[in-house]
Amino acid sequence: MCSHARILVWPRFNDDRLVAPLEVTIRTTLLLSVISVVLAACVADTRPDDAACSAPTIELELTVRADDMVPSNPSVCRDQEVTLVISAQVDGVIHVHGYDTELPATELSNGDELSLIFDASRSGQYPIELHRLESPQGINVGILTVHEP
Numbered sequence: 001m002c003s004h005a006r007i008l009v010w011p012r013f014n015d016d017r018l019v020a021p022l023e024v025t026i027r028t029t030l031l032l033s034v035i036s037v038v039l040a041a042c043v044a045d046t047r048p049d050d051a052a053c054s055a056p057t058i059e060l061e062l063t064v065r066a067d068d069m070v071p072s073n074p075s076v077c078r079d080q081e082v083t084l085v086i087s088a089q090v091d092g093v094i095h096v097h098g099y100d101t102e103l104p105a106t107e108l109s110n111g112d113e114l115s116l117i118f119d120a121s122r123s124g125q126y127p128i129e130l131h132r133l134e135s136p137q138g139i140n141v142g143i144l145t146v147h148e149p
């Protein structure tokens with residue numbers, strides 16, 4: 001399982017000008033290394049089985065709550081048409097970093113059920129972020145993995 005991925009803080013470049021640029025670079029590199037290791041460990045766990053991966057379409061149900069998403073690790077294969085069926089239990093905006101073109105940021109209202117459809121044209125891992133209405137600061141609620149077929 002990959003529950004530890006939820007507590008990861010995605011790298012943020014803070015605006016503290018007192019920090020030497022080199023130090024920021026080193027810290028960022030270290031953080032990215034740690035994240036890469038953690039994510040690499042997750043990839044094998046989430047892969048859809050062969051039949052699901054070779055299907056032209058895939059549908060996943062996700063519940064978006066105030067602080068998290070269940071499940072938090074939706075996983076598809078490249079070149080699939082993906083339908084995310086989202087049950088919203090919070091007001092806010094959700095988006096997938098790195099897939100904003102294929103899947104524009106979407107407003108959610110508590111009680112909504114909506115389907116988001118997009119083409120998974122690129123493999124990789126993409127953080128899913130929720131911006132709640134009352135606190136616009138985004139929180140990471142999960143990660144989308146697009147596997148190589």
Ligand SMILES: [Cu+2]
Binds near residue numbers: 095129130131138
């Ligand atoms: Cu965001």
